[in-house]
Amino acid sequence: MTTAKRPSPAVPDLLYSEVEDDLRAAVRAVLADRCGPAAVLGRIETAEPYDPGLWKVLGADLGLAGLLVPEEYGGQGASAREAAVVLEELGGAVAPTPFLGSAVLAASALLGCAEAGAPDLLGRLAAGEVTAALAVPLTAAPGDAFPQGVRADAAGRLTGRVTSVVDALGAAALVVPAAGPDGPALYEVAADAAALAAPVSLDLTRPLADLTLDGAPGRLLAAGGAARAALERALLTGAGLLASEQLGLAQWCLDETTGYLKQRHQFGRVVGSFQSLKHRLADLWLEVVSARAAARNAAGALAAWDDPAEVALAVAVAQAYVSPAAVHAAEEAVQLHGGIGMTWEHPAHLYLKRAKADEIALGTPGRHRRALAGLVDLPAAAG
C-alpha cells in the first residue's frame, strides 16, 4: 500500500546573483523616480491604465519588455530568475505596468509557439514597441483544462468571449487560446479586432478587460499538443513568477509598517516597542523570509526547467505559501497603521487590493494545494 514519495532533487541556488542585484537596483531607481506612492495614487482613477513613460523606460530602455525573450528574437535572453527580481520590485511599488501580462504571460506563450509566426510579434514585443496580452482570465491556473470559450473556424476567424484579461487594455496584440477545428490552438489576434470592455477592478493598479471576439481574424500560432504545452508553460511561468511579485509586495508592507511603528508614539512610547506588535512583526518577518525561499525556488525551477513535475511542484508550493503570506502582510500593514491605513491617501490600500487580487490570480492557494496533492502523492479522501 505504501507508495514512494518523490525523490528530493537538488535545491536551486536561492540567492541573488550580482547581475540580479544590478538589475534590481536599476529597476528600483526608475520606480523610485517615476512610480512613488503619490504617482500611483494619482493615476489609478484616470483613463490611462499605466504610465506609458514609465513603461518606455522600463520596457524599452531597460529591456524588461523582452527580458525572457531569447536574444535571437531581439530580447534579453534572461531567465525566470531575473524576471522574478523585476517582479519583486514591481510588486514592492504596486507599479502599474504591463510586465506580468505582456513580458511574462504573453511572451511565455509566444515562446512556446516560436516555430510559427510568433517570432515577429515576439520581436516587436521584446523591443518594447508593442505589448501583448494572453487572452485568459487572470484566474486561469496551471493544470486547467484548455479554454473552450473562444472558437476558431477553419478560416481562422475567432468568436467568443474572454473575461478579466490582464494587461489587454493598451495591448496591440492578443494571444488567444481557442477551440480550433482540429482541437486546441493558439492564435494571434490584433487587439483592434476585438471589442474590449473595462470592468471596475478590485486591484486599482492592475486593470482588467473583457474581450469579445466576433469573427475576428486570427493567425494560427500553435495547435494541438504544442498549443496546450505553450499555454501550460505560460501559466506555470506566470504563477511561479507571481510569487515574486507577492514577495516584493509583502516585503514592502513589512518594511513600511516596521518603519511606521518605529516613529509613531502613543502612551509616551514608540508604538513599535509594544511587545504584542513586535511579536506580530517578527512572525511576519519570518513569513516573508520563508516566502523569499519559496519564490526563489520557483524562479530557479522555472529557469532550469529540468523535470516538468518538479517545476509544477515548485510553482505550486510557492503560490500556496506566498499568496496568503502577501495577503497577511497587507492586512497587517493596514491594521498596524491604524486609522491612517484605512484612508485613501495612504498607499497601504493599494497593496491590500493587489495582494487580495493576486491571491485569486493564476490559481488560488487552495487550487495550488490540490495540484500539489497529485504531485507529491498525497491523494484526497475517496468519495
Place this chain on the structure above:
Amino acid sequence: MTTAKRPSPAVPDLLYSEVEDDLRAAVRAVLADRCGPAAVLGRIETAEPYDPGLWKVLGADLGLAGLLVPEEYGGQGASAREAAVVLEELGGAVAPTPFLGSAVLAASALLGCAEAGAPDLLGRLAAGEVTAALAVPLTAAPGDAFPQGVRADAAGRLTGRVTSVVDALGAAALVVPAAGPDGPALYEVAADAAALAAPVSLDLTRPLADLTLDGAPGRLLAAGGAARAALERALLTGAGLLASEQLGLAQWCLDETTGYLKQRHQFGRVVGSFQSLKHRLADLWLEVVSARAAARNAAGALAAWDDPAEVALAVAVAQAYVSPAAVHAAEEAVQLHGGIGMTWEHPAHLYLKRAKADEIALGTPGRHRRALAGLVDLPAAAG
C-alpha cells in the same frame, strides 16, 4: 437554485440556574477534597483506574450516577443541563471517574431501551451500586453507521471485538451494540462474560479497554429502529455533554495559567505584564467565553430535545468549536508555564492529554463540521 437555510429557533437559556450553581458547588467541594492534582497524579500509574471512594461520594451520595435517570427508575431525573455542569467540574479536575461512560453514555443508551429489561440495570446504575459501559470505541460519533463488529446469534450469544471502550474497566455490565439476527440490536452483557484488555491510554486519567466477546450471553435490550435510536441518542448526548467537560478543562487551563503568570517574575517584572502574553490570554479568554455559550446551547438543546435536527446541530456546533478550544487552552497552558509545564510533576500535562483525547472522542471537530454541512445545507463540493 437557492435553497432555504434552516429557520432560526429560539436560543435556549444559556445561563446557570440556582439549582445548577448548587450542584456545581457540591461537586466542586468533593473534588477539591478528594481529587486535587496530587491525588490524580498519584493514581494514574496505579492499577486502579479511578478512586472508588471518590466515585462512591459523587455517584451514590451526590446521586450523579443516576443524574440523567428518571426518578421512576431510581435516578435524579435531572436533565442534560445539570449533567453538563457536573462535567464542567469533572473536566476542570481531570477527575478519573466513570461519569461520562456510565452515567452519560451507558445510561442514555439504556434510557432508549426502557421498555425492555433496561430498568433493572438502570436502577442499579442509578443507585451507584454498579457502573456500566457502552461498548463502542470512544471515537464513535453521532451519525455513524450502526456498528457491525459484534454479531449476535438467535440465542443471544455475542461474538466480536470492540476496542477503546471508555469506563469499561471496573464496570459490571456492558451495553453492546451488535448485528443481531434481525438487524441492529442492543444487548446487556455481564462484564465478566467479556475478556477485557487495557491498552496504554494517551489520556492518563481516562483508561480504555478492548473487549472481546466469544459467545457471551446477552440480554436483548432493543432491536431495529429502537436500537439505532437509542445508540444515536446516547452518542449525541455524549458528544454534546463532552463539550462541557472540555469547557471545564479549558477554563482550568485559563485560570491556572493566568494565576501563574500573575506570580512569576522574569526580567524584574511580573510575567503576566508582558503584552504579547496578555493578548494571548485575552484571546484564550474569549475562546473560553465563546465555548461556554456553545456548550450551554448544546446542553439546553439536549435537555429540551424538541427538534432532533436542532439537537444534532447544537451538538455539532459545540463539538466543532469547543474541542479545538480546549486543546488550544491546554497547549497554551503548557507553553506559558514554560519549563515547569513540561514536567510530569505539574498537572498541566494531564489536561493536555485529556484535551487531545477528547478532541478525538465522540467525533473529531472535522467530523462534526461535516455533519453540520448536511444540517445547515452547505453541501460539499461535487466530485
Place this chain on the structure above:
Amino acid sequence: MPGAGGTGSTGGAGGVGAAEVRERARALLAACPPRTTGRRDFLRARFDAGLAWVHFPAGLGGLDAPRALQAVADAELAAAGAPDNDPRRIGIGLGMAAPTILAYGTPEQRARFLRPLWTGEEVWCQLFSEPGAGSDLAGLRTRAVRDGGDWVVDGQKVWTSSAHTARWAILIARTDPDVPKHRGITYFVCDMTDPGVEVRPLRQITGEAEFNEVFLTGVRIPDAHRLGAVGDGWRVAQATLMNERVAIGGGSAVPRESGMVGPVAATWRERPELRTPELHDRLLRLWVDAEVARLTAERVRQQMAVGTPGPEGSGLKLSMARLNQQLSGLEVELLGEQGLRYGDWTMVRPGSVDFYGRDAGYRYLRAKGNSIEGGTSEILRNIVAERVLGLPAEPRTDKDVPWKDLPR
C-alpha cells in the same frame, strides 16, 4: 457615573410603571394624532410628554422611569404610526452627547441642547480623535486657550462622522500642557457653524467617505459651553466613551446566519460551481464561529436581561471584527473571477455603513476598519487582560509626566 445610563437596570425612583407610560403615550397620540401632526411637532410633543427617553428626568424628555419601559412607549407609538426620530441618523447625539450632557451639563445646557438633539433638529458629532491621538486619545494636541469669556481652539480632529451635517460637536481639547496628559483636558460643546471650523471629507479605502477631518482654526467657544470642570475633560470623555462601547457591544437577539456569514453562505448555496473541498471546510469553520458568536452575544443579552451583566460583552467586538474580516476575505476568494471586480470606486458620502447593500469587495475592505474603529482590537485585548483577567498593566511612563514633555 451619575445618569450615564450605561446599564439596563437603572432608572429613576419615581415609581413610574408600564401602565403610566402607556397612558401617557395614548394621551400624546390623542393630543397630536400622527396623521395630522407634522413630524417635527410630534417629536417635540413627544419629548415634552417625557416619552423621548423615559429614564431621563422629567422636563428633559423623560419620566424618571426605569429604562426598560422605553420599549413600552416605543411600541405603543409605533403601533399608532407615529414618526420616530430616525435614530441611526443622530446616533452620536443620542448615544454619546446626550448622556454626557445629562451627567455633566449645567441646567442651562441640558435645557438648551437635549430637546433639539433628540428630535433631530440639531445633529451632533464628536471631535475626539486626532491624527496623533488614536488609541492614546489622552495624548491629544488640539489646544484650547482661555481668552476672556471664551476659549480659542486650534487643532485637527479626524474620523468624525456627520461633521458635515452637524450643528454641534462634543469636543475635547488640551487646556493645560504643563500637567500630565489626563489632567490637562477640558470638554466642550463646539458650534460647528463657527467660521474657524473647516470640514473635509476623509476618503476611505472603499472609495467612499463616511468620515471627515475637521480643522479648527481660532474657533471661539464661550465658557458657557464647557461641559464639566476645566481639566476634568478626560473623566467626562470616559462617560461618553463608555456609552459608545455599550452601544457597540449591545444589541438584541439575532437570527442564525445574520451578519457577514449570510452573503457567503448564500453564494455557496446558489453557486455550486464555485465550491471546493478546501473552501468548504473554511466556510464551515467560520459558520461555526459565527454561530458561536451569535450564541455568545445571546448569552450576554440573557445576562443583561436578568440584571447580571458579565464581562463577556467586552469580547464581542473582538469576535465580530475577526469574523467580519475572515468571512469577507473568504467570500472574495470564493467568488474567484468575480472577486477581482469592484462595484464602484466613486467617492460618495454614505449616511451610515451598509455591509449588505454592496459587494464582497466592499465588505472585505470595509471590514478592515472593524478592528480599528471604536477601540482597536489591540486595545480591547489590553482591556480584557487587565480588567477581566486582572493581569498587571505594563510599565507606564506617560502618566506622571507633563504632557509637553512626552516624546512624540
Place this chain on the structure above:
Amino acid sequence: MPGAGGTGSTGGAGGVGAAEVRERARALLAACPPRTTGRRDFLRARFDAGLAWVHFPAGLGGLDAPRALQAVADAELAAAGAPDNDPRRIGIGLGMAAPTILAYGTPEQRARFLRPLWTGEEVWCQLFSEPGAGSDLAGLRTRAVRDGGDWVVDGQKVWTSSAHTARWAILIARTDPDVPKHRGITYFVCDMTDPGVEVRPLRQITGEAEFNEVFLTGVRIPDAHRLGAVGDGWRVAQATLMNERVAIGGGSAVPRESGMVGPVAATWRERPELRTPELHDRLLRLWVDAEVARLTAERVRQQMAVGTPGPEGSGLKLSMARLNQQLSGLEVELLGEQGLRYGDWTMVRPGSVDFYGRDAGYRYLRAKGNSIEGGTSEILRNIVAERVLGLPAEPRTDKDVPWKDLPR
C-alpha cells in the same frame, strides 16, 4: 569573540591546507591502525595529532587550520574505519564547554580539560537554568561564596541533560548580589563528583526523563576552576549560548519530507481509510509549510556557504517548533482511535531525543518542548523584533537595580 569559533570561515593563520590535513590523517592511521588500536587510544592519538578539531590551536587537538578542513580529516578517517568520539553523547562538551574553555580558559584549564572532553572520557553537562531563571537566565539565584581558595556553591539547577553521566559541568552562579544582575555572575567548572552535588531525574510529560534537576549544597569549587574573571560570567555564558544557537540553527541540506512531516505523510499514504477532506487540506498546508521551511533552511545554508550569513537563521527554530507541534497534533488526530493510545509511560532515561523511534503521541508531547527549550519562541520573537527589525526594546527596570532588590 576570540576563538569561540562561531562562524565557518575563521581559522588559524598557520596556512595548513587540505593536503597537510590528509597527510596527517594518513600518518595517524599508519601509526595507530584502527583495527589493532583500542578506541580510547586511537582517539587520544587523534587528538594529539591535531585532528580532533583542526581549527583549534596546535597542542589542543587542532592545527590552527580553517574549520572547513575538518571535513577532510573526518572523511579520511571514517573511510579507514576509524572510531569516532560519538559526538551525540558528548554534545554539550563539544558544542558548548569546549569553545568556552578555549576562549576563556587558562592554559592549565585548556590542557586539563579539552583532551578527555573530546575523547569522551569525561562527559560534560551545563548548569545554567534554574526553576526561577528560565528566559531570564541572568536572574539566577545559585550563590557562590568565596571561602579561601575555594568557592562554596548552593542552589538548584534544572533542565540539565547528561548530569547523571557527567564528570564536569559548566556552571554559572551569583557571586555578588549587590550589583545589577548581569554584573554579579561568575562562570565555573564544577566537579560533578563533589559530594554536595545531587542529581535527580526530571520526568517529562512524555513519561521519560531526558533531563535532571541538580541540587548543589555546599559544593566546593577551587578558584582555579573559575572560567573568566569574577563578575564576568554573563559575558562568558553568552559565548557558550551563542554556540548553542549556532548548533541548533545550523545543519546541512535535508531531503524533502524530512522531519515531522515524514511520519504523517507516510500514514496518509499507507492508510487511505483515515483520509478526510478536511484533514487533507490541513496536511497539504503543513506539507507546504514544511517544504518552505526546508527551502528556507537551505537558503540559510547557501548564505553561509558563500560567507554572507543573513539574519534568516534566527527564524528557523521558530518555524520548526511551530511545524513540529502542528504536524504531530495533526498526526494524532489523523490516527483517530490509534491516537488515543500511547506506547509506554515507563520512566526511562534516553540518551537523546528520538522523534521517530516512538509513536505519534510521543511526538505530540515531546514537540511541545520545542518552543521552550533553547530559548522560548516568545524570547526568539523578541530577538527577531529587536535585532533584525530594529524595533526598540521594551522599557526595562531590571538592568540597573542591584540583583537583591529585584521583585521575584
